[in-house]
Amino acid sequence: MRGNKKWANAYLVFVFLILYTPIIYLIYYSFNSGGTMHDFEGFTLEWYKEVIGDTRLWIIVLNTLTIALLAAAISTILGVMGALAIYYVKKRQMKQLLLTLNNVLIVSPDVIIGASFLILFTIIGIQLGFTSVLLSHIAFSVPIVVLMVLPKLQEMSPTLIDAARDLGANQWDVLTKVILPFITPGIFAGFFMALTYSLDDFAVTFFVTGNGFSTLSVEIYSRARQGISLSINALSTLLFLFTVVLVIGYYFISQKSSTLYGMRGRRK
Amino acid sequence: MSCASARMMVRDPMKNSVRNVYLFPYVIWIGLFVVAPILLILYYSFFDIDGNWTLANYKTFFTPIYLKMAASSVWYAFLITFFSLLVAYPTAYWLTKTKHKQLWLLLMILPTWVNLLLKVYAFLGIFGTYGLANAILETIGIGTKQILFTDFSFVFVSVYIFIPFMILPIFNSLEELNPSLIDAARDLGASAWTTFRRVVFPLTLDGVKAGCQAVFIPSLSLFMITRLIAGNRVITLGTAIEQHFLVTQNWGMGSTIAVFLIIAMAIVVIATGNRK
Amino acid sequence: MRKLISFFAAVFFASFVLLYVSVQLNKTEGYAGENTLTVYNWGDYIDPALIKKFEKQTGIKVIYQTFDSNEAMMAKIAQGGTTFDVAVPSEYAVSKMKEDGLLIPLDHSKLPNLKYINPRFLNLSFDPGNKYSVPYFWGTVGIVYNREMLGGKKITSWNDLWDKDLRNQILLVDGAREVIGMGLNSLHYSLNDTNKKHLQEAKEKLDRLTPNVKAIVGDEIKMLLANEEAAIGVVWSGDAAEIIAENDNLDYVVPKEGSNLWFDNMVIPKTAKNIEGAHRFINFMLDPKNAAQNAEYVGYSTPNEKALDYLPKEITEDKRFYPDFESIGNLEVYENLGKRMLAYYNELFLQFKMHRK
Numbered sequence: 001m002r003g004n005k006k007w008a009n010a011y012l013v014f015v016f017l018i019l020y021t022p023i024i025y026l027i028y029y030s031f032n033s034g035g036t037m038h039d040f041e042g043f044t045l046e047w048y049k050e051v052i053g054d055t056r057l058w059i060i061v062l063n064t065l066t067i068a069l070l071a072a073a074i075s076t077i078l079g080v081m082g083a084l085a086i087y088y089v090k091k092r093q094m095k096q097l098l099l100t101l102n103n104v105l106i107v108s109p110d111v112i113i114g115a116s117f118l119i120l121f122t123i124i125g126i127q128l129g130f131t132s133v134l135l136s137h138i139a140f141s142v143p144i145v146v147l148m149v150l151p152k153l154q155e156m157s158p159t160l161i162d163a164a165r166d167l168g169a170n171q172w173d174v175l176t177k178v179i180l181p182f183i184t185p186g187i188f189a190g191f192f193m194a195l196t197y198s199l200d201d202f203a204v205t206f207f208v209t210g211n212g213f214s215t216l217s218v219e220i221y222s223r224a225r226q227g228i229s230l231s232i233n234a235l236s237t238l239l240f241l242f243t244v245v246l247v248i249g250y251y252f253i254s255q256k257s258s259t260l261y262g263m264r265g266r267r268k
Numbered sequence: 269m270s271c272a273s274a275r276m277m278v279r280d281p282m283k284n285s286v287r288n289v290y291l292f293p294y295v296i297w298i299g300l301f302v303v304a305p306i307l308l309i310l311y312y313s314f315f316d317i318d319g320n321w322t323l324a325n326y327k328t329f330f331t332p333i334y335l336k337m338a339a340s341s342v343w344y345a346f347l348i349t350f351f352s353l354l355v356a357y358p359t360a361y362w363l364t365k366t367k368h369k370q371l372w373l374l375l376m377i378l379p380t381w382v383n384l385l386l387k388v389y390a391f392l393g394i395f396g397t398y399g400l401a402n403a404i405l406e407t408i409g410i411g412t413k414q415i416l417f418t419d420f421s422f423v424f425v426s427v428y429i430f431i432p433f434m435i436l437p438i439f440n441s442l443e444e445l446n447p448s449l450i451d452a453a454r455d456l457g458a459s460a461w462t463t464f465r466r467v468v469f470p471l472t473l474d475g476v477k478a479g480c481q482a483v484f485i486p487s488l489s490l491f492m493i494t495r496l497i498a499g500n501r502v503i504t505l506g507t508a509i510e511q512h513f514l515v516t517q518n519w520g521m522g523s524t525i526a527v528f529l530i531i532a533m534a535i536v537v538i539a540t541g542n543r544k
Numbered sequence: 545m546r547k548l549i550s551f552f553a554a555v556f557f558a559s560f561v562l563l564y565v566s567v568q569l570n571k572t573e574g575y576a577g578e579n580t581l582t583v584y585n586w587g588d589y590i591d592p593a594l595i596k597k598f599e600k601q602t603g604i605k606v607i608y609q610t611f612d613s614n615e616a617m618m619a620k621i622a623q624g625g626t627t628f629d630v631a632v633p634s635e636y637a638v639s640k641m642k643e644d645g646l647l648i649p650l651d652h653s654k655l656p657n658l659k660y661i662n663p664r665f666l667n668l669s670f671d672p673g674n675k676y677s678v679p680y681f682w683g684t685v686g687i688v689y690n691r692e693m694l695g696g697k698k699i700t701s702w703n704d705l706w707d708k709d710l711r712n713q714i715l716l717v718d719g720a721r722e723v724i725g726m727g728l729n730s731l732h733y734s735l736n737d738t739n740k741k742h743l744q745e746a747k748e749k750l751d752r753l754t755p756n757v758k759a760i761v762g763d764e765i766k767m768l769l770a771n772e773e774a775a776i777g778v779v780w781s782g783d784a785a786e787i788i789a790e791n792d793n794l795d796y797v798v799p800k801e802g803s804n805l806w807f808d809n810m811v812i813p814k815t816a817k818n819i820e821g822a823h824r825f826i827n828f829m830l831d832p833k834n835a836a837q838n839a840e841y842v843g844y845s846t847p848n849e850k851a852l853d854y855l856p857k858e859i860t861e862d863k864r865f866y867p868d869f870e871s872i873g874n875l876e877v878y879e880n881l882g883k884r885m886l887a888y889y890n891e892l893f894l895q896f897k898m899h900r901k
Contacts, residue, residue: 008365009366011358011362012362012363015359015431018428019376019428020379021390021394021400022379022382022387022390022391022394023379023387023390025394026387029393036770037389037390038398038770055569056573058569059566059569059570062562062563062565062566062569063566065562066563069555069556069558070556072555073552073555073559076552081294082297085290085291085294085295088290096537096538100538101298101302101303103533103534104305104530104533105302106533108305108489109489109491109506111509111510111514111522112305112309112509112513112523113305115519115619116304116305116308116309117301117305119623120300120301120308122623128625129626139297142297142301147478148478151437151474151477155441155444180545181545184548185443188551189437189439189440192377193482195381196377196380196381199380199381200383202384202385206611206612206616210609210620210625211626214609216383217383217385218610219610220385221587221612222586222610223610229588232386233386240381240382243378244375247371247374247378251370317883317884317887318883333894389764389767392764392768393771396771396773397771397773398771414712416759495760495761495762496762498759500718500759501759503897508894511894514613514616515613515615515720516886517615518883518887521887
């Protein structure tokens with residue numbers, strides 16, 4: 001059994017290394033005085049200085065984060081509702097139809113989504129900018145949330161709900177005390193996937209943005225014509241390290257507080 | 269929705285009204301951002317490049333060139349899904365066995381938050397003739413190979429991109445697994461492998477399905493890395509749509525291909541949903 | 545449940561804080577004011593110092609937005625919904641936008657600096673009399689090759705690319721008109737040929753090039769060539785200048801059969817709100833000193849005759865990027881072939897891409 005565990009860990013480390021190789025590569029070259037992502041010439045902090053002095057870039061970073069967080073949160077709420085709706089629908093065909101419609105945005109190439117949203121927003125009369133970008137990010141993140149939450153709902157045994165109901169719980173109690181806690185991992189998974197979609201999206205945002213509003217991906221893509229400047233590497237490095245610290249910090253804080261809660265509970 | 273109003277609704281004999289509350293915002297979303305664009309696409313697919321009503325686009329789709337493209341899209345999507353699953357399942361499985369598993373899971377997802385184009389550029393450097401991968405091949409005595417612009421690099425990078433989307437749902441379904449089931453199987457004398465094959469895998473099938481959908485469907489329409497990593501040696505339907513919408517301005521043909529993609533997606537959803 | 549609620553509350557709180565900070569930053573930077581000018585240009589296609597200078601001179605705040613393809617830019621402008629005061633399309637896009645009524649005619653009395661533009665670059669087929677557009681940069685399509693990797697082999701013509709020794713050594717740029725055009729040029733046909741027989745012939749000839757083609761790529765072609773990933777690349781001259789600056793082994797040639805002459809141009813789209821400011825901006829960019837500064841920063845060839853006086857000799861005397869037009873016979877500007885013909889070019893290009901499998 002112990003030998004098995006060693007292999008398991010070796011495998012995980014291997015996958016981990018592969019996932020991080022390109023990122024380490026980016027970080028490494030962000031210190032390159034040569035100005036390109038090949039031929040490391042010498043160590044410099046020039047790119048970091050350039051990034052820190054660039055207010056426009058920081059506005060874009062803030063925009064990107066705001067959009068990503070808001071879109072992920074709202075689409076998670078919508079997506080959970082959607083998953084519940086699909087779960088509750090009794091008719092098989094109806095279920096299938098809803099699921100198919102749900103997945104349309106996942107399969108549609110970004111260009112089509114972008115172009116059709118652009119037409120849609122002009123018809124409705126929404127100004128291009130923050131609102132239109134937020135709305136489209138919510139729109140294309142909902143289906144992935146549904147996909148993440150639905151399996152959790154289906155795993156839940158119906159007897160659980162019946163039992164709760166027999167004990168006198170009403171609909172709202174069933175939802176908040178039984179269903180939501182059960183599907184919480186799915187909800188978090190959906191949230192993080194939505195965040196990922198939003199942070200990564202270029203094509204859709206490109207079509208629906210305007211009036212000076214921009215996100216990081218759009219900025220990076222449009223700078224690509226002249227070759228990506230290493231200040232973008234430097235910026236990504238900073239953002240990445242910041243996220244890593246945030247994630248680890250959040251994890252240990254929440255761990256600590258939950259063990260505290262747990263202990264208090266046990267003492268009672 | 270407030271607690272009070274929900275409680276009031278429960279007293280109502282029509283329990284369905286509560287369920288409709290979930291349905292309502294979701295259906296609005298579907299109407300606005302799914303049905304409306306689908307109708308637009310359908311509408312455009314019946315027009316030729318000069319704006320005349322025609323069925324020619326559909327006829328064009330059934331010419332060898334587009335059929336070949338469709339077949340190769342499906343084939344690559346299949347490969348990508350297969351290898352993603354192959355890598356992701358053991359990863360998710362062993363992740364659930366680690367201490368701090370939630371943290372490790374998060375750390376596995378983190379790389380996806382770095383801009384895709386940047387990572388792809390990094391891969392261009394890593395897989396290049398003088399890149400890291402070839403340096404490793406050189407030192408272990410295999411010698412420099414062309415890695416960039418091959419099927420291998422295309423599938424590799426696609427799998428790299430999609431892996432988190434596969435790991436997450438599988439991890440979740442593994443987490444839900446009741447450990448006593450496994451203990452029971454072991455007590456009954458099943459080997460580790462039998463337990464896995466007979467108990468663990470079937471019970472996590474829903475997660476696997478969700479993961480496969482989240483990978484297979486978007487990989488049908490990959491476009492950026494077909495150019496960057498595969499050097500246009502791989503042409504998918506997504507690439508063609510991109511071309512028709514942005515370069516040729518032949519929205520009709522682009523929409524027609526999109527219609528077929530949507531149909532393909534519907535088939536996938538129905539096929540993976542039926543066994544339940 | 546409590547975990548869920550506190551998590552979402554935290555997320556909403558964080559995003560509102562971020563939103564507040566970015567709004568404040570926008571205000572201090574002046575992007576929120578009234579006196580603004582939105583310039584819609586390719587990424588990194590202007591010296592940022594010039595924007596600062598323009599803002600200082602006129603008191604107009606410039607909002608600089610970027611696009612990555614003519615087509616996407618046109619889609620955006622055609623749809624409206626956002627303000628663009630100045631845009632920089634390529635020549636074929638100018639004629640298309642003109643056709644679709646997306647442009648506002650220029651008031652030449654507000655552009656006195658137009659006189660500095662070399663007359664060779666004025667009054668071209670895509671915009672007779674420069675009613676709608678003013679050239680910004682120009683260049684050619686040609687071959688970048690690596691002297692070192694080719695071992696002294698000279699490349700002077702398109703037909704040299706079909707050499708059997710060049711197996712897997714060529715990178716092509718991902719553009720239908722460029723690649724099909726290369727086939728046409730190598731057969732001594734016009735770049736604007738609409739004879740389907742000639743086009744078929746060109747496509748068949750290109751199919752025979754397949755074994756030599758390593759990849760068909762986009763902007764990353766610059767990095768790949770500078771990195772010696774392949775010995776030969778078919779690129780635009782502006783990109784070539786950049787690659788050569790990075791790697792001394794590389795050289796650029798405009799093939800002797802002829803090639804394409806391209807222009808990026810400043811126009812005022814119909815979405816413009818600040819037309820007065822747009823004219824001032826265009827005139828500012830036409831100022832010889834500013835044009836020279838911009839050309840030095842971007843590295844492309846400027847059409848501004850007077851600006852050449854302000855540029856270093858090693859730039860202006862480089863025959864590869866400022867050729868005498870007499871020495872290269874057959875430089876053609878792309879004509880607008882119409883949607884149908886363009887679709888046909890693209891269809892052939894798609895078939896060429898598929899042929900490799």
